[in-house]
Amino acid sequence: MTTAIIGTGGLGSVIARHLASGGETLRLSSADKQSARTLAAKIGRAAVVAVDNRDALQGADAVVLALRFGVLKGVIEEITDLLNDKLVVVPSNPVSLDADGKVVRVLPAGQSSGEVVAEWLPAGARLVMAFGMMSAPLFESSSNRSPELAVLFYATDDDRADEEVGRLIRKAGFEPVKVGGLNQSGRLEVGGDLHDRVVGPAEARTLIGAA
Numbered sequence: 001m002t003t004a005i006i007g008t009g010g011l012g013s014v015i016a017r018h019l020a021s022g023g024e025t026l027r028l029s030s031a032d033k034q035s036a037r038t039l040a041a042k043i044g045r046a047a048v049v050a051v052d053n054r055d056a057l058q059g060a061d062a063v064v065l066a067l068r069f070g071v072l073k074g075v076i077e078e079i080t081d082l083l084n085d086k087l088v089v090v091p092s093n094p095v096s097l098d099a100d101g102k103v104v105r106v107l108p109a110g111q112s113s114g115e116v117v118a119e120w121l122p123a124g125a126r127l128v129m130a131f132g133m134m135s136a137p138l139f140e141s142s143s144n145r146s147p148e149l150a151v152l153f154y155a156t157d158d159d160r161a162d163e164e165v166g167r168l169i170r171k172a173g174f175e176p177v178k179v180g181g182l183n184q185s186g187r188l189e190v191g192g193d194l195h196d197r198v199v200g201p202a203e204a205r206t207l208i209g210a211a
């Protein structure tokens, strides 16, 4: 199947390489296309560079928006009419850097990124917050863990999304576990209790229940 990845920076490139290793076909897009071209060249035949963000969606079964929180809304507006009934996977953490280079949260306490991003999407889009719960290096080193796969948590309000996002998470070399609805996505973010946790399925279920 085919997944569009918009944003091929630090995290998008790692997600893309792991999905391609799992057999997914990719359509890549980035701001100036250079990082998308470099990544496509590394991946080989499984990845093509789209002409632009809208073109990335052509023929794609799902789209991963691996974008900084500050540019996410604008890109969603650009592609909004193409998102009806589409699985939209968002790994973005609601953070930015302050003047001193310190990571700061950009949403009020108690408001999760999933709930905010859902407001930006058209009604027919099927949002899953996933793939952003670990730093890119940790994602890389935890993928295809043996003998037991590590868990990648996700949050969604869409009942039909479980199977599709589960398929992508498995292709990337992880075991999917749902943390709950979008109102739980804060647990996956930087500062959340599940962020950067590398656990197997049994411990994952205990952790979910513990909150």
Ligand SMILES: NC(=O)c1ccc[n+]([C@@H]2O[C@H](COP(=O)([O-])OP(=O)(O)OC[C@H]3O[C@@H](n4cnc5c(N)ncnc54)[C@H](OP(=O)(O)O)[C@@H]3O)[C@@H](O)[C@H]2O)c1
Binding pocket: 006, 007, 008, 009, 010, 011, 012, 013, 029, 030, 031, 032, 033, 034, 035, 036, 053, 066, 067, 068, 069, 071, 075, 091, 092, 093, 094, 095, 131, 132, 133, 134, 135, 136, 137
């Ligand atoms: N990096 C991590 O370890 C990590 C871990 C967990 C979650 N996350 C989350 O993942 C998101 C991405 O982080 P990152 O570290 O990958 O950021 P990044 O390295 O800055 O990459 C951002 C990507 O977005 C692209 N982009 C910017 N504006 C665009 C536009 N208008 N249209 C299309 N593409 C555009 C950039 O294109 P160019 O390449 O052309 O500049 C770049 O490829 C963030 O929200 C972050 O919170 C990151």
